[in-house]
Amino acid sequence: MLNSRKFYWLAQVGGWAGYFGLVALSRYTREPESMTGVYFLNIAIIILGGIITTHLQRFVFIKLGWLNMRLPALIPRLLISSTICATLIWGIDFISDYYTGLLDTIPDYEFSVSRMILGIIGVLILVLTWNAIYFTFHFFQKSRKQEISNLELLASNKESELKNLRSQLNPHFLFNSLNSIRALVDIDPNKAKKSITTLSNLLRQSLVLGKENLVSLENELNVAKSYLDLERVRFEERLRVEWEIDSDLAEFQVPPFSLQMMVENAIKHGISNLKDGGLVKISAHSSDDRVCIQVVNSGNLQKVMDLGVGIDNIQKRLELQYGDNASFALRELPDNFVEALMCFNNERV
Structure with missing residues (x-):
């Protein structure tokens, strides 16, 4: 070029x-x-x-x-x-x-002077045409450079915001996990030790995955399973978990910890508020035009006043990384269930 x-x-x-x-x-x-x-x-x-x-x-x-x-x-x-x-x-x-x-x-x-003036006017038209072409090209180049500069600035701002959102994740996740373990220390020290080991493995995963912009759904599922293992120790039989995952979505790329935060929200605002506990069902399916990851939990949405950092984090990251190519919705289903649904355009598969 x-x-x-x-x-x-x-x-x-x-x-x-x-x-x-x-x-x-x-x-x-x-x-x-x-x-x-x-x-x-x-x-x-x-x-x-x-x-x-x-x-x-x-x-x-x-x-x-x-x-x-x-x-x-x-x-x-x-x-x-x-x-x-x-x-x-x-x-x-x-x-x-x-x-x-x-x-x-x-x-x-x-x-003659008149002949000279007419000649100069003829050349002047040519020079002014040259100027018009030159300035038009210059302004076009300047506008293009400004547009590129604006896009680079926007990308830089988005990257900074994404880094900031990811930096919120680990302390937020660690805080909730430690609360779960703290509840076990006096009740069942052995289970507490087991939970600490599970948490250690989970944090090791978070250190690796937290540096990435996107991770495979398989890695996200492993993180969510480890998190649920921690919570199952605390809730015991009060927590029931079901999985329904399309096998061909293992390598589908998603934002790190997005599924884990959906599951965490289901536990914190759903299961933990129910005396008899309830169900958390994790699903991932693809259709002709999109891929959807769904977390359904027992509970009632109108009782939820503040969804905290997790859900807000997911929504902001999806907006920054995908714009209109991804969506997130939280809604109440019949029979006292709440659904968190994260969808992506299927062209990304």
Whole structure:
């Protein structure tokens, strides 16, 4: 891909050569006998003069900061500088015509101020066209760079926010797990020791998975199972767990700890509030257009006043990472059940 400098010179040389090439072609169709070596030498001199003068004008644009000016301040400067350039180019053309003898081939030619002014105006239109093309391209490039810069800034902000959300996760998860173990210490020390071992393994997994933007559903399921093992020690027979996972979704990529937080929410706001405990059912299914991960728990949604960090964390991460390509919903089902549903476009499978 051409860089800006190479593109500028190709456009500069190609533009001037192309324009005067069309002028020569037009003259050839009318006066083929005039297409002499001297004529082409004169054309080459004018092309070189046009390139040099407009390049000097571009140097002024950059050096004096005209490229960043607003139109009311820019337009008069452009008119003055373009008139100077047009006068120089016309002068180069006139001198070239004089010394190469082309003026002698024009019938009844006489120099006059009015003829000079008309000639300069003709060249001025050409120079102003050059300016319009140059500034349009420059503003397009500037707008494109600004758009890229804005996108990079947005991506950086999203990455920072995602890192911040992930940093909230481990302390939040650890706090709830330690609370579960603390409840066992005085009641059943052996179970507490077993829970500490399970928690240790779980934290080891969290250190690895917490660094990733996405992890496989299989890894998420292992984390959720370890977490449920911890909670089953505390709730015993009050906690019933069912799994219904499509086997072909093992490698499907999801945000780390998203399923674990859904399960944790089901325990904290559902099972722990029920005297007789209840059911937590984890499902993962795919259809033609999407993949959905579902956690259903016994409980009642309207009794939930504050869902805390976990659910809010999931919603924000899905919005940042997927936009409209993922969704999260929490709703009450019949027969005293609550459903947490996280869905992704199936094109990601």
